[in-house]
Amino acid sequence: MEQRGCGAWLERRQWVVFMVALVLFWSGASAQIRYSISEELKEGTVVGNVAKDLGIELSTLTERGFRIVSGSTEPLFQVNRNDGILYVNRKIDREEVCERKSVCLINLKTVLENPLEIHYVAVEVLDVNDHSPSFPETEKRLEISESVLPGARFQLLAAHDPDGGPFSVQQYKLSHNDHFRVEVKDRGEDGKMPFLVLQKPLDREAVRRHKLLLTAIDGGKPPRSGTIEITVDVLDVNDNTPLFTKDVYSVMLYENAPLGTTVIQVNATDLDGGVNGDIIYSFGNDVKSKLKKLFDLDTLTGEITVKGPINFEEKDSYLIDIQASDQGPVPLTTEKSVIVKIIDVNDNAPEIEITSFSNAIPEDSRPGTTVALISVNDLDSGLNGKVICSISEEVPFKLMPSLQDNMYSVVTKSPLDREKQGHYDVTIVAKDSGQPSLSSIKTVSVVVSDVNDNSPEFSLSPYNFYVSENNYPGASVFSVSASDHDINENALISYHILRDSGEGNNWASFLNINSETGNILALKSFDFETLKTFKFQVVATDSGTPSQNSNVTVNVYILDQNDNAPVILYPVSANGSAEGVEEIPRNVKAGHLVTKVRAYDGDIGYNGWLLFSLQEVTDHSLFALDRYTGQIRTLRSFTETEEAEHKLVILVKDNGNVSLSAKATVIINVVEPKEAFAASDVKSSVKDEEENSVTFYLILTLGSVSTLFLISIIVLIVMQCSKPTDYSSKYLQDANNDGTLCHSIQYRSGDNRYMLVGPRMSIGSTIVPGSNGNTLVIPENRSRASGEVRH
Numbered sequence: 067m068e069q070r071g072c073g074a075w076l077e078r079r080q081w082v083v084f085m086v087a088l089v090l091f092w093s094g095a096s097a098q099i100r101y102s103i104s105e106e107l108k109e110g111t112v113v114g115n116v117a118k119d120l121g122i123e124l125s126t127l128t129e130r131g132f133r134i135v136s137g138s139t140e141p142l143f144q145v146n147r148n149d150g151i152l153y154v155n156r157k158i159d160r161e162e163v164c165e166r167k168s169v170c171l172i173n174l175k176t177v178l179e180n181p182l183e184i185h186y187v188a189v190e191v192l193d194v195n196d197h198s199p200s201f202p203e204t205e206k207r208l209e210i211s212e213s214v215l216p217g218a219r220f221q222l223l224a225a226h227d228p229d230g231g232p233f234s235v236q237q238y239k240l241s242h243n244d245h246f247r248v249e250v251k252d253r254g255e256d257g258k259m260p261f262l263v264l265q266k267p268l269d270r271e272a273v274r275r276h277k278l279l280l281t282a283i284d285g286g287k288p289p290r291s292g293t294i295e296i297t298v299d300v301l302d303v304n305d306n307t308p309l310f311t312k313d314v315y316s317v318m319l320y321e322n323a324p325l326g327t328t329v330i331q332v333n334a335t336d337l338d339g340g341v342n343g344d345i346i347y348s349f350g351n352d353v354k355s356k357l358k359k360l361f362d363l364d365t366l367t368g369e370i371t372v373k374g375p376i377n378f379e380e381k382d383s384y385l386i387d388i389q390a391s392d393q394g395p396v397p398l399t400t401e402k403s404v405i406v407k408i409i410d411v412n413d414n415a416p417e418i419e420i421t422s423f424s425n426a427i428p429e430d431s432r433p434g435t436t437v438a439l440i441s442v443n444d445l446d447s448g449l450n451g452k453v454i455c456s457i458s459e460e461v462p463f464k465l466m467p468s469l470q471d472n473m474y475s476v477v478t479k480s481p482l483d484r485e486k487q488g489h490y491d492v493t494i495v496a497k498d499s500g501q502p503s504l505s506s507i508k509t510v511s512v513v514v515s516d517v518n519d520n521s522p523e524f525s526l527s528p529y530n531f532y533v534s535e536n537n538y539p540g541a542s543v544f545s546v547s548a549s550d551h552d553i554n555e556n557a558l559i560s561y562h563i564l565r566d567s568g569e570g571n572n573w574a575s576f577l578n579i580n581s582e583t584g585n586i587l588a589l590k591s592f593d594f595e596t597l598k599t600f601k602f603q604v605v606a607t608d609s610g611t612p613s614q615n616s617n618v619t620v621n622v623y624i625l626d627q628n629d630n631a632p633v634i635l636y637p638v639s640a641n642g643s644a645e646g647v648e649e650i651p652r653n654v655k656a657g658h659l660v661t662k663v664r665a666y667d668g669d670i671g672y673n674g675w676l677l678f679s680l681q682e683v684t685d686h687s688l689f690a691l692d693r694y695t696g697q698i699r700t701l702r703s704f705t706e707t708e709e710a711e712h713k714l715v716i717l718v719k720d721n722g723n724v725s726l727s728a729k730a731t732v733i734i735n736v737v738e739p740k741e742a743f744a745a746s747d748v749k750s751s752v753k754d755e756e757e758n759s760v761t762f763y764l765i766l767t768l769g770s771v772s773t774l775f776l777i778s779i780i781v782l783i784v785m786q787c788s789k790p791t792d793y794s795s796k797y798l799q800d801a802n803n804d805g806t807l808c809h810s811i812q813y814r815s816g817d818n819r820y821m822l823v824g825p826r827m828s829i830g831s832t833i834v835p836g837s838n839g840n841t842l843v844i845p846e847n848r849s850r851a852s853g854e855v856r857h
Contacts, residue, residue, distance in 0.1 A: 098185065098186040098187070099114075099116065099119050099185075100188040100190065101113050101114045101152070101188070101190070102189070102190040102192055103154070103158075103190070103191060104191070105158050105159060105160035105170075105191050106157060106194055106196055107154050107157065107158065108157065109155065109156055109157060110153055110154065111154040112152070113143060113189060114151070114152050115149065115151050115152070116151070116152045116176060116185070116187055117132065117145075117150020120176075120185050124148075127147045127150055128147045129180070130178045130179050131177070131178070131179045132147050132150065132176065132177070133145065133147070133177055134176055134177075135175045135176070140155065141155050142154070142155055142156060142163075143155055143172075143189065152187065158191055160191045160193050161197065161229065164191065170190065170192075171188055171190050172188070172189045172190075173186060173187075173189075174186070174188070174189060175187075193229060193231065193233060194229075195233040195284065195285075195286030195290060197228040197229045197233075197284075197290065198227070198284070198292050199235045199282035199283065199284050199290065199292035200226055200227070200282075200292045201223055201226075201282065201293070202223055202226070203223060203294065204295065205296075205297065206223060206280075206296045206297070207297045207298075208220055208262070208296065209301050210268060210298055210299070210300060210301060211268075211301040212267075212269055212270040212302065213303050214267075214268065216264050216266055217265075218263070219262070219263050219264075220261065220264075221260075221261055221262075222248075222259075222260045222262055222296065223260075224258065224260060226257075227282075227292075229284060232285040232286070233285055233286045234284055235257055235258060235282045235283070235284055236258075236289075237283050238282055238283070239280070239281045240278060240279070240281075241280075241281075243278060244266050245265065245266045245276060246263065246276070246298070247262075249263050260282075262278075268300045269300075270301070270302045273300065274299070274300050274302075274339060275297060275299050275300065276297070276298040276300070277295065277296075277297055277298075278295070278298065279293055280293065280294050280296055281293045282294075301340075302338045302342050302343065303338070304338050304398065306336055306337040306343075307336070307398040307399075308334040308335065308345050308390040308391065308392055308398065310332060310334045310400065310402040311334065311335065312332075312333075312402075314405070315330060315388075315402060315403070315405065317330040317404070317406055317407070318407050318409050319372075319406050319409065320376075320411055321377055321378040321408050321410060321413065322376060322377070322411055323376055324372065325372055325373065327371060327372040328369055329361065329370040329371060330370050330406075331368050331370070332368040332370070332388050332390075332402065332404060333368055334347070334402075336392045338392060341392070341393040341394060342392055342394040343392060344393045345390050346365045346391055347364070347367075347368040347389065348388070348391070349363055349386070349387065349388065350387025351387075351389075352387055353386060353387055357384060358373075359373060360372070360375075361373055361374075368388070370386065370404065370406075376408060378408045378409070378410040378411065378447070379414065379445040379446070382407070382408050384405075384408070385403055385404070385405055385406075386405075386406060387401055387403050387404075388402055388403070388404055390402070410446055410448060410450055412450040412498060412500025412502070412504055413446070414444060414446045414504070415498070415504040415505060415506045416442050416496035416498055416505065417442070417443045417444070417445075417496075418440055418441075418494060418506055418508035419442075420438055420510065421440065421441050422438060422439040423439075424436075424437055424438065424512075426512075426514070426515040427512060427513070427515065428482075428514075428515050429482045429484040429485075429514045429516065429519070430481075430519065431478055433477075433478050433479055433481065434478060434479075435478045436475050436476070436477050437463060437477060437478065437492075437512055438475070438476040438510050439468075439474070440455075440473075440474050440476065440508070442472040442473075442496045444496075444498050449498075449500060449501075450499070450500035451498065452498060453472060453496050453497065453498050454497050454498075455474050455494060456494075457492060457494060457495070458493040458495050458507075461490050461492055462478055462481070462482060463476055463479060463490065463512070464479040465494070476492060476510060484514040484515070484552075485520060485551040488513065488516075488553075489512070489514065490511070493507055493508075494510065495507055516552050516553045516554060516557075518555075518556035518610025518612070518614060519552070519614075520614065521608070521615060522549065522559050522606035522607070522608055522614065522615065522616050523548060523550070523551075523616065524547070524548045524604075524606065524618040525546075525547050525548070527619070528618060528619035528620065529604075529618060529619070529621065530621045531621070532622075533623070533624055533625060534624075535592045535593050535594040535624050535625065536591050536627050537592055539590050539591055540587055540588075540589065541587065541588065542586065542587050544585075544620075544622075545580075545586060546618065548561070548584070548606035548618075552608065555608075555609045555611075556609065557608060558608060558609040559606050559608055560581045560582065560606070560609070561579050561580070561583075561584045561604055561605070561606055561607075562579060562581060562605055562607075563579050563586075563602060563603070564602070564604070564605050573597070573600040573602065573622075574602035576588060576590045577602065579604065584604075584606075586620075593624075594625065594626040594627065594669075595626075598623070598624055598778045599621065599778065599781055599782070599785075600622055601619055601620060601622065601785075602620055603619055604618055626670050626673055627669070627673065628669055628672075628720060628722025628723060628724060630667055630668035630669045631720075631727065632665045632666065632667045632676055632718040632726065632727060632728040633666045633668075634664070634665050634718060634728050634730045635664040635665060635764060636661075636662070636663065636664040636730075637663070637730060637732060643731075644728065644729065644730040644731065645730070645731045646661070646730075646732055647734075647735060648661045648734050649736075650700075650734060650736060650737070651736075651738070651739040652704045652706075652736050653703070653704070654700055654703065654704070655700070656700055656701055656703060659697060659698070660689065660698040660699060660700060660732075661697075661732060662695065662697045662698065663697075663698070663716050663730050664696060665678075665696065665730075666764075667720050669720065672720075673720055673721065676696075676718055676719070676721075677694065677718075677720075677721065678693055678717070678718055679691065679716070679717050680715070680716060681716065681729065682715035683713075683714050683715070684712045685708075685709075685712060687702065688700060688701055688704070688712065689714060691714070696716070698716075698732065704736055710736045710737070711733060711734070711735050711736070712734040712736070713731065713732075713733050714731070714732045714733075714734065716729065716730045716731075
């Protein structure tokens with residue numbers, strides 16, 4: 067630019083000198099002058115001294131208002147009133163001022179007043195190469211089919227250069243390429259027109275787009291240029307088959323993948339463009355309908371997704387044929403196979419199957435006896451199908467693996483006892499090795515069958531039964547019961563009485579037992595006065611093979627009943643009736659013992675406890691009868707007017723539930739003292755004989771009763787010593803000094819203590835229900851107070 071400026075300056079100086087000379091030459095002939103300047107000069111650049119060139123005095127310029135007449139727009143030139151120099155007011159663009167003119171001439175009119183003078187100044191603006199060629203567009207896009215033959219011409223846009231003449235567009239150049247060249251056609255004033263010529267066939271699959279640069283160059287020195295980018299899109303022809311991006315498509319897919327899961331996306335490309343390169347995907351012709359139910363194919367994207375349930379156990383791999391077709395007028399197709407390998411998931415729990423099973427196993431089976439055979443199967447593979455079996459609870463069984471895989475035996479590991487537990491639910495757990503692991507449970511019910519290994523057991527040992535005397539022959543008096551821990555035939559019990567020739571078991575022959583129920587019947591009645599107690603043995607036998615048996619001792623105690631009426635021992639007449647005559651002096655005082663009624667009852671306890679009462683008496687104020695001793699005493703002294711004979715009827719009554727009684731009659735004769743003494747001598751001999759007879763019977767009776775008591779005491783002591791924990795007995799005998807017999811038997815059974823009481827029994831004792839009133843329960847505090855000793 068500096069060189070161009072210097073050259074322009076030199077040219078302007080030459081023109082100024084030339085114009086000055088020309089003005090001087092024409093000064094006398096014309097008032098018009100002409101200057102020449104280059105365009106694009108800076109503001110303030112001197113064009114020339116108009117005043118001097120017109121011959122106007124410089125001193126008058128201001129006074130005469132020297133100026134340039136211009137329009138409303140800002141003037142391109144101005145004149146200095148002080149020195150008359152014409153200068154550039156603003157930058158001048160020749161192409162803007164004189165568009166497409168070969169000579170650009172600007173006419174100026176100067177004015178002077180007083181007097182008025184008008185001078186015309188012409189300024190020629192010379193062209194400078196200040197514009198580069200430019201194209202109407204920065205980019206040009208052409209579409210040429212790849213089937214176009216070489217030599218085809220395509221008109222391009224021409225470049226425009228505002229500069230004219232030699233500075234306008236002179237030539238076009240095309241960037242280097244193998245397929246195109248440029249030709250220029252000169253159209254005169256319209257300039258030069260470029261054409262793009264195909265010189266080599268196009269191949270869209272090789273190069274689908276060509277980028278070219280066309281350059282327009284003007285004639286300046288140095289020349290200016292402008293460019294346009296030409297894009298040639300090669301239009302496709304369907305001459306290429308789609309190609310898949312991979313030679314082999316293989317993918318791993320987990321079984322049970324959710325529906326819609328993407329398996330793989332196949333991709334095919336077609337070198338063609340447009341519809342010729344648009345690819346759609348489809349299943350191959352050989353793909354079966356079952357496979358299409360499992361997988362879905364997106365025809366546009368080539369994405370294969372899960373459509374149905376995928377089960378490794380049904381099939382572990384799939385081969386899917388996929389076709390890729392373009393959409394050309396005549397579609398081209400290619401095919402590729404996709405291999406889908408299914409990965410096993412631990413989705414199958416082990417299956418336990420009982421192949422052989424014994425419903426019942428004897429309780430005497432040895433350890434190691436096989437109960438059941440089981441097989442385990444898992445449809446999964448690898449670790450997912452590896453199964454470990456175990457028994458979950460603590461039972462007398464264990465699992466033994468067999469030689470075959472996944473086969474086990476359930477065997478006993480310890481002795482069995484049906485009586486402790488007769489049924490086992492053996493829970494077998496099968497667990498695979500997957501992550502997370504799955505398990506199954508199978509319960510085997512094992513019944514332990516009974517073996518006759520238990521003897522019958524009696525509910526009590528020994529049995530103590532209390533039977534009232536005078537029982538009905540053939541009636542059931544008591545029963546025994548035994549149980550067997552075994553079941554069925556082994557627990558079916560029969561009873562029988564053990565009979566031997568021993569003396570202690572003689573009474574067993576009068577008993578019979580129901581072999582099924584254990585009820586014992588007495589074949590005869592028992593008499594307490596004859597037999598107080600006896601024992602025997604009962605044998606219980608089960609029905610097992612071989613049978614088991616056990617025996618128990620049965621102690622039987624006969625309970626007394628009120629079956630004996632009181633017997634009057636005194637008074638007794640010669641004919642055997644209970645009548646007697648007593649004589650007393652009239653002068654006896656109150657409280658005199660007249661006589662004593664004596665009686666005996668073969669029963670014991672309440673049944674033998676006798677009470678005396680006056681049933682008939684002539685005068686209640688004279689005599690009194692002791693309720694317990696039978697003594698008859700006077701209540702007062704006799705008067706002289708009292709009758710001489712008095713009759714007393716005495717009722718002797720026992721205390722049985724149904725009491726029995728006897729009567730005695732005593733006639734009391736009241737005599738004078740002298741008669742009484744004489745009579746007493748006579749009667750004493752008779753009375754001595756009677757008393758001797760009565761005494762004999764009394765001694766005989768007491769001896770018999772004592773003998774029976776002594777035998778009972780010995781038996782009970784022996785039983786007490788042999789069974790100290792079951793019962794104890796204590797025999798007490800209290801001799802009543804009033805002549806009335808008094809005796810009692812105390813014994814223990816379990817937690818209760820019993821007493822068979824005589825007439826001196828305490829009224830505070832308690833009757834045991836079912837004892838027929840003969841058996842009393844002794845209060846604990848009373849027994850201790852009496853000093854009873856327990857063994």
